[in-house]
Amino acid sequence: MRKSFTPPADFLDFIKKYDKFILAGHEEPDADCIGSQLALASLLSRLGKTALLKSAGPFRKTEVLPYKALFSAEISAEDRAGAAALIVDCSAPSRTGSLCDGLKTLPLGIIDHHATGAAYDGAGRGESPVCGYIEASAPSSTVLVFSLFKALPLDFTKDEARLLFLGLCGDTGFFRHIDSDGGEIFRIAAELADAGARPKETFAKIFGGKSLNSRLLLGTVLSHTETYFGGKLLIAVEELAETERYGIENRDSDTLYKLLMEIEGVEAVVALRQSSPTQCTIGMRSRDSVDVSKAAAIFGGGGHKNAAGAYVEGSIAGLKQLVLNEFEKILLC
Ligand SMILES: [Mn+2]
Numbered sequence: 001m002r003k004s005f006t007p008p009a010d011f012l013d014f015i016k017k018y019d020k021f022i023l024a025g026h027e028e029p030d031a032d033c034i035g036s037q038l039a040l041a042s043l044l045s046r047l048g049k050t051a052l053l054k055s056a057g058p059f060r061k062t063e064v065l066p067y068k069a070l071f072s073a074e075i076s077a078e079d080r081a082g083a084a085a086l087i088v089d090c091s092a093p094s095r096t097g098s099l100c101d102g103l104k105t106l107p108l109g110i111i112d113h114h115a116t117g118a119a120y121d122g123a124g125r126g127e128s129p130v131c132g133y134i135e136a137s138a139p140s141s142t143v144l145v146f147s148l149f150k151a152l153p154l155d156f157t158k159d160e161a162r163l164l165f166l167g168l169c170g171d172t173g174f175f176r177h178i179d180s181d182g183g184e185i186f187r188i189a190a191e192l193a194d195a196g197a198r199p200k201e202t203f204a205k206i207f208g209g210k211s212l213n214s215r216l217l218l219g220t221v222l223s224h225t226e227t228y229f230g231g232k233l234l235i236a237v238e239e240l241a242e243t244e245r246y247g248i249e250n251r252d253s254d255t256l257y258k259l260l261m262e263i264e265g266v267e268a269v270v271a272l273r274q275s276s277p278t279q280c281t282i283g284m285r286s287r288d289s290v291d292v293s294k295a296a297a298i299f300g301g302g303g304h305k306n307a308a309g310a311y312v313e314g315s316i317a318g319l320k321q322l323v324l325n326e327f328e329k330i331l332l333c
Pocket residue numbers: 032033089113139140141171
């Protein structure tokens with residue numbers, strides 16, 4: 001089936017209606033978040049509008065670090081005057097971290113492709129209008145921003161094409177997560193390549209630039225990965241002392257998940273990390289029909305069907321059994 005992405009008419013009206021936008025993305029931004037925000041800012045400025053780029057950070061991933069200086073983590077009263085807010089690559093203002101307060105009471109537009117995003121109903125925003133372009137079947141937010149360019153219509157500059165392509169490659173793991181029904185994605189990729197996107201350079205941006213410490217941390221985490229349920233589930237553990245020894249900036253989650261998901265028989269991978277003496281992050285990846293977004297929601301987090309996470313109180317030792325209980329239901333039923 002041939003599908004395409006088209007922004008809802010009321011979302012296009014939202015873009016046309018305001019002259020000034022505060023563009024916010026989620027905390028710890030990835031290539032899709034940053035690529036979407038920057039391409040959108042460029043689109044808005046070409047329409048003669050003001051776009052203020054905001055991110056709470058931290059900028060950890062090597063592919064987003066070069067753009068850090070373009071973003072501010074503060075929203076001033078002057079920024080807010082006459083502005084509408086646009087949040088990208090997440091659906092709830094709370095996901096923007098420290099920016100959340102600065103977005104309060106502003107008219108809000110949302111561009112997102114997360115499965116758990118569709119439920120956002122504007123709760124707590126009083127009379128402020130909320131307008132969403134939320135499409136869980138889109139592989140990246142940049143695909144939705146791409147469709148905004150097409151709908152207006154605007155041709156892509158070389159820089160815009162490269163930013164949109166960067167987000168698309170980031171969220172699809174360089175196209176390897178695209179399953180059937182992916183024709184439209186490759187048509188979009190082809191159009192971005194025609195407009196100046198460079199796959200080789202993008203690959204080097206996303207997968208290059210690693211340090212030796214990042215490989216040593218990866219080796220340590222791999223060396224204490226445990227297998228459960230006949231090899232269907234792997235739990236990888238990163239203790240606080242290990243993160244501190246090698247540096248959190250050297251954490252390479254994408255490669256960890258990739259290496260572990262490549263093991264025969266594995267249906268899900270959980271990365272359990274002690275992020276402070278009292279808090280842990282739980283990252284989850286899964287294959288095809290195994291839905292980890294529900295498990296993440298039980299721990300107060302969210303995400304996609306095959307990629308989700310949560311931030312929870314507790315220690316690795318305490319959480320492991322709770323994780324096993326949830327995955328027993330998911331994998332053995
Ligand atoms: Mn995304």
